[in-house]
Amino acid sequence: MRSELTAISGLSVLTEPDDLERYSRDAYDYSPVLRERLADCRADVVVRPDSVDAVVQVAGLCRRHGVPLTLRGSGTGNYGQCVPLEAGVVMLMSHLRSVRAIDPVTGDVTVECGCLLKDLNRELVAQGRQLRLMPSTWRSATIGGFIAGGSGGIGSVRWGFLRDPGHLLGLEVVTLEREPRVLQLEASEAEALNHAYGTNGILTALTLATAPSIAWQELVVDCPDWSTAVELARRCCAAAIDLHLCTVLEAAVVEQLPQWDLPVSAKDRLLLLVAPDAVSTVHRLATAAGAVVTHLGSEADRHGNGLKELTWNHTTLHLRQRDSAWTYLQMLLPQPELAFLDSLKQSWGDDLLWHLEGVRQQGAQRLAALPLVRWRGAEALERLIQQCRDQGALIFNPHELTVEGGGLGVIDGDQVATKHRFDPAGLLNPGKLGGFSS
Numbered sequence: 446m447r448s449e450l451t452a453i454s455g456l457s458v459l460t461e462p463d464d465l466e467r468y469s470r471d472a473y474d475y476s477p478v479l480r481e482r483l484a485d486c487r488a489d490v491v492v493r494p495d496s497v498d499a500v501v502q503v504a505g506l507c508r509r510h511g512v513p514l515t516l517r518g519s520g521t522g523n524y525g526q527c528v529p530l531e532a533g534v535v536m537l538m539s540h541l542r543s544v545r546a547i548d549p550v551t552g553d554v555t556v557e558c559g560c561l562l563k564d565l566n567r568e569l570v571a572q573g574r575q576l577r578l579m580p581s582t583w584r585s586a587t588i589g590g591f592i593a594g595g596s597g598g599i600g601s602v603r604w605g606f607l608r609d610p611g612h613l614l615g616l617e618v619v620t621l622e623r624e625p626r627v628l629q630l631e632a633s634e635a636e637a638l639n640h641a642y643g644t645n646g647i648l649t650a651l652t653l654a655t656a657p658s659i660a661w662q663e664l665v666v667d668c669p670d671w672s673t674a675v676e677l678a679r680r681c682c683a684a685a686i687d688l689h690l691c692t693v694l695e696a697a698v699v700e701q702l703p704q705w706d707l708p709v710s711a712k713d714r715l716l717l718l719v720a721p722d723a724v725s726t727v728h729r730l731a732t733a734a735g736a737v738v739t740h741l742g743s744e745a746d747r748h749g750n751g752l753k754e755l756t757w758n759h760t761t762l763h764l765r766q767r768d769s770a771w772t773y774l775q776m777l778l779p780q781p782e783l784a785f786l787d788s789l790k791q792s793w794g795d796d797l798l799w800h801l802e803g804v805r806q807q808g809a810q811r812l813a814a815l816p817l818v819r820w821r822g823a824e825a826l827e828r829l830i831q832q833c834r835d836q837g838a839l840i841f842n843p844h845e846l847t848v849e850g851g852g853l854g855v856i857d858g859d860q861v862a863t864k865h866r867f868d869p870a871g872l873l874n875p876g877k878l879g880g881f882s883s
Contacts, residue, residue, distance in 0.1 A: 453503065508870060516538060552574040558588060575659070580598040581754065582758070588651060605808075618648055637863040644874050647873070661689050665752070667712040667737045684726055686723035688718070693802075703750075774840065785838065789816075
């Protein structure tokens, strides 16, 4: 099959051991569980198409030879999405990166899957628009990888999650049928390929809704205690302001993050991105709570060291750079939040450091958590997860191998049905969609 791959026009074929090693990994080493389970997974060959036609030809070869095919963007994901569980071919999608169209009326954008989020957002801002949602890895992540493997991030406090109706408006996908097809899917059909880790179709282009561009202002709010920080975050999320980010960090986390030119503090802290006309309201709410606000100015003036780099999974990244024994969890908190947060803290002490993010879930303002967890072994992690569930938290387990395990923990019938339809032989990263059986 390798000789057939080299004959495809517009396709680079990589076979060096260093390439096979590099492109068979993503950032799954955040999880000691996945690190152990995925350590020996390697591609047999890596390919990089320059066109959709080359993608179609690779899909056809894999189907005819019964060879597994795993898709890869920039490899910034944390769940082993692009790790080839059964070897075969890894296909790099990074050369499909054109912005095909930006609708001048609606702002809807059609873009190829390998476009970097930073490049896409730069083009949108030039047209007075911006992305609604992006991960903390927005500088290096591709839009296709974000849709295929992400769930939310910066912007989720206003816009919810990627699978909420209205974000993904359409997809161009290549199937792994006996004769691969290039299909244009409308929003309703596209939903099943969202957060499916590329297991039920090859995403080559996407149509997304965007938002009007806003000159986000960076605010740091230092609070007198933890309960004040949590309550102030809730008040900011519920206020009538344009809010793009609301991160809540326990003081022990703040102390371990890069300081750059942020105010020095050993207090529990909020990191906010707000519209210019919201700054005065945040000042008023913070003053009433006994908190101190530092206005850093416009995000656009921060030259790469903005607050976004300290939030979502970048918070975990920074602490792991200091001490690799830290791992993390992802959860939606029960309400009221403080009783839950205090109970877990009493049980786990300094082995659990709180990091919260404001989100919108099914139209309601909620607090999610990405707590830092000191690794004490798989048994201790399972005890913590079970305690969280017993007390009402909804866990999105980043230490699980399958799509379902890392999501709601249940089989998504639409995702499985779509895989049967577009990948009936089950060759797209077999083993990753747990509910599928060929």
